[in-house]
Amino acid sequence: MTTEANVVAEISLTSGTQYANPFVDIILDVEFTAPDGSKKLVPAFWAGDKTWKVRYASPLIGSHSYSTICSQADDEGLHGVEGAVEIAAYTGDNPLYKHGPIGISADQRHFEHHDGTPFLWLADTWWKALSKRLNWAGFQELCTDRREKGFNTVQIVCGPYPDEEAFDAGWANEGGMMYGNREFTELNPDYFDYADRRLQLLVESGLMPALVGAWGRSDCNAMKVAGADGLKRHWRYLVARYAAYPLVLVPGGEVPGVAKYGEGEWGEVVKYLCDLDPYHRIKTSHEYACPHRDDAPLNDFEFVGGSHFSPMSPGTLRVFTKRYDEQPTMPLVCGETGYEGHMQRHFADTQRYVFWMYMLSGAAGHTYGAAGLHHMGVEGDPGLKPIWDYTTWQQAREFPGATQVGMNAKLLAQYPWHRFEPHPEWSDQDCYAAGIPGEVRMIYRSNRSTYDWTGPRIKGLEEDIAYEAFYFDPATGRRFDQGMIKKVADHPQSVRGHDSPLAVDDSLESGANWEDLGEPTRNKTAPAGVATDKGEGSPCPTNLVSVHRELNAQDVMVSVEAGNHAEAGIVLRFQDLRNYIVGIYSPTLKAIFFFERKNGSVMDFFTYRIPHLGIVDVPEIGERFTLSAAACGDYVAMTLDDGERCIYTPPVKIKIAEAGQVGLWRSDIGEPQTYSNVKVSKTTFAAPPPDEVVDGVHLIRSGEDIAPSIPSPQDWVLVLERI
Numbered sequence: 001m002t003t004e005a006n007v008v009a010e011i012s013l014t015s016g017t018q019y020a021n022p023f024v025d026i027i028l029d030v031e032f033t034a035p036d037g038s039k040k041l042v043p044a045f046w047a048g049d050k051t052w053k054v055r056y057a058s059p060l061i062g063s064h065s066y067s068t069i070c071s072q073a074d075d076e077g078l079h080g081v082e083g084a085v086e087i088a089a090y091t092g093d094n095p096l097y098k099h100g101p102i103g104i105s106a107d108q109r110h111f112e113h114h115d116g117t118p119f120l121w122l123a124d125t126w127w128k129a130l131s132k133r134l135n136w137a138g139f140q141e142l143c144t145d146r147r148e149k150g151f152n153t154v155q156i157v158c159g160p161y162p163d164e165e166a167f168d169a170g171w172a173n174e175g176g177m178m179y180g181n182r183e184f185t186e187l188n189p190d191y192f193d194y195a196d197r198r199l200q201l202l203v204e205s206g207l208m209p210a211l212v213g214a215w216g217r218s219d220c221n222a223m224k225v226a227g228a229d230g231l232k233r234h235w236r237y238l239v240a241r242y243a244a245y246p247l248v249l250v251p252g253g254e255v256p257g258v259a260k261y262g263e264g265e266w267g268e269v270v271k272y273l274c275d276l277d278p279y280h281r282i283k284t285s286h287e288y289a290c291p292h293r294d295d296a297p298l299n300d301f302e303f304v305g306g307s308h309f310s311p312m313s314p315g316t317l318r319v320f321t322k323r324y325d326e327q328p329t330m331p332l333v334c335g336e337t338g339y340e341g342h343m344q345r346h347f348a349d350t351q352r353y354v355f356w357m358y359m360l361s362g363a364a365g366h367t368y369g370a371a372g373l374h375h376m377g378v379e380g381d382p383g384l385k386p387i388w389d390y391t392t393w394q395q396a397r398e399f400p401g402a403t404q405v406g407m408n409a410k411l412l413a414q415y416p417w418h419r420f421e422p423h424p425e426w427s428d429q430d431c432y433a434a435g436i437p438g439e440v441r442m443i444y445r446s447n448r449s450t451y452d453w454t455g456p457r458i459k460g461l462e463e464d465i466a467y468e469a470f471y472f473d474p475a476t477g478r479r480f481d482q483g484m485i486k487k488v489a490d491h492p493q494s495v496r497g498h499d500s501p502l503a504v505d506d507s508l509e510s511g512a513n514w515e516d517l518g519e520p521t522r523n524k525t526a527p528a529g530v531a532t533d534k535g536e537g538s539p540c541p542t543n544l545v546s547v548h549r550e551l552n553a554q555d556v557m558v559s560v561e562a563g564n565h566a567e568a569g570i571v572l573r574f575q576d577l578r579n580y581i582v583g584i585y586s587p588t589l590k591a592i593f594f595f596e597r598k599n600g601s602v603m604d605f606f607t608y609r610i611p612h613l614g615i616v617d618v619p620e621i622g623e624r625f626t627l628s629a630a631a632c633g634d635y636v637a638m639t640l641d642d643g644e645r646c647i648y649t650p651p652v653k654i655k656i657a658e659a660g661q662v663g664l665w666r667s668d669i670g671e672p673q674t675y676s677n678v679k680v681s682k683t684t685f686a687a688p689p690p691d692e693v694v695d696g697v698h699l700i701r702s703g704e705d706i707a708p709s710i711p712s713p714q715d716w717v718l719v720l721e722r723i
Contacts, residue, residue: 016077304334386439404475440721441467582597632685
């Protein structure tokens with residue numbers, strides 16, 4: 001037998017005996033030995049009557065010998081049969097064969113083919129595409145349509161379906177039901193013959209199956225139907241029949257989260273599958289949420305759940321970003337969220353938003369879904385109980401969101417997206433940003449409001465590096481060139497030292513001129529910088545502020561010596577504990593930044609996080625340093641100088657314009673800070689000039705840092721490519 005690299009070879013065997021129930025009476029494995037001497041024990045499957053088959057694939061060129069091992073050692077047709085498969089180089093252009101099956105990259109953040117080629121997961125959701133509601137001609141149409149739109153993965157169930165009762169008629173395909181009883185001991189090979197045709201077409205079309213074996217939600221729990229033993233039999237058959245193909249295995253849909261740690265009945269099935277699979281195809285669980293653990297799960301990557309209620313909400317994204325920051329590191333994909341048209345909601349604009357929300361927050365790919373398509377609804381049989389909607393798969397196929405998501409993925413694929421890292425600090429709070437510093441940036445600017453042409457902010461742009469900029473319309477794919485953008489130097493050098501006579505020069509030996517305000521909190525878990533006077537149990541702790549008793553000024557510069565072991569901060573324009581500006585050095589974040597407390601709040605409306613204004617990374621610094629902060633008009637700026645290096649923030653625009661007291665920040669989180677030598681003078685730095693276009697180059701300066709106006713009021717992707 002001959003085949004090509006990564007292409008499945010199928011070997012048929014004929015038993016010498018007619019068994020009463022071959023599916024449960026016989027265990028047949030085939031041991032393959034590759035040219036490099038490595039071995040695989042591959043399960044074989046009963047194909048009906050006396051016929052057994054084994055499917056085998058490998059990327060290794062050369063002769064692969066095999067020998068069969070049967071539980072009935074006296075069956076000469078099945079036991080001790082030897083042969084070889086000759087594998088030649090692949091000559092086609094199917095990426096699943098040309099580059100090989102999908103694995104996990106060395107950085108544990110994205111997928112890649114066997115040969116190292118990055119794989120940008122873009123999946124469509126066809127949970128019930130093996131049912132007879134979708135006929136063969138329709139399946140072929142969908143394969144062609146989705147491949148043309150840019151999809152490369154299809155999430156599909158081969159087993160008990162979601163949203164349908166056990167042995168509902170909707171389980172059947174053209175070959176009938178997959179099993180004849182609830183214990184899954186009476187297998188129907190005809191069902192799987194028809195499933196073969198569809199799953200093989202997916203692979204031949206370059207669409208990788210993400211094969212789900214069963215469903216675990218309480219109203220359609222396959223565990224209650226077949227039990228762990230039945231599902232193990234089912235998974236052995238699926239592995240034998242399909243694991244040789246380049247695919248991903250999903251033990252179950254909506255299973256308990258602890259299953260990925262091998263716990264419970266579903267965990268037992270997950271462990272069995274991991275041990276059984278000779279190809280070690282990457283696996284994940286489509287799961288209910290569970291507390292995260294630091295010990296390694298059985299998953300290779302994670303399907304992070306979105307929301308069918310509020311797919312664009314900050315809370316939904318926080319589920320993803322929280323997991324992104326945890327260990328162990330692994331690729332994350334939002335496996336299900338806000339299907340297009342689901343209960344007449346979440347249309348194309350939502351699909352664009354959630355795609356960019358996840359992809360620019362560190363996702364390894366994205367999964368799209370559409371009402372009518374995931375359940376393969378047809379007129380008269382929507383395939384759902386209870387009925388959510390009557391959308392048919394033909395109607396869902398034409399939804400524009402699929403085209404737009406595919407178009408946006410193609411834009412990403414033009415760049416080294418697998419090296420992108422999320423950088424929310426690069427733009428506004430209602431934007432998402434990611435890229436490679438000094439090379440390329442992408443900023444998704446959501447649709448803000450009617451008649452709003454304001455471009456997104458471009459923060460932290462490297463100085464004197466020219467970028468070619470364009471706006472990409474995520475709805476149509478049109479490109480609107482914006483010419484060259486360059487950040488010009490904006491360091492307020494005058495913030496480094498006092499150029500004006502000193503109004504205060506205090507060594508802090510006595511502290512007589514200072515007044516402590518606020519009360520120390522007993523809630524040590526809340527974020528620093530959010531003040532309240534509610535005491536224990538409040539989500540916002542009090543932090544101490546020491547203000548100068550006599551000095552009240554608007555445009556002022558303050559410097560203080562501090563140590564690198566704890567937070568240090570300078571308070572400007574202090575009105576009361578609900579209104580002030582503070583510039584902070586944080587050893588935890590290794591950064592300097594401002595935040596502004598206005599009317600008792602520093603929380604951002606969109607993310608519920610403290611916005612770190614003008615944040616700048618701080619490398620390892622000396623044991624003692626001078627921190628300087630100044631306010632002038634509508635702007636503040638800060639420097640940190642340890643005698644060897646001086647680090648600047650850009651000027652940051654603020655809202656508190658009134659004169660106020662100056663002070664020192666005394667966070668009660670972490671170690672106490674030791675201050676000395678406070679100096680105060682009138683500031684001399686000037687507010688930065690506005691951004692402007694000079695000789696066709698859009699010059700970004702400090703302060704506003706606003707990109708060119710968007711072409712029209714809608715959502716846009718701003719792309720910056722280094723020239």
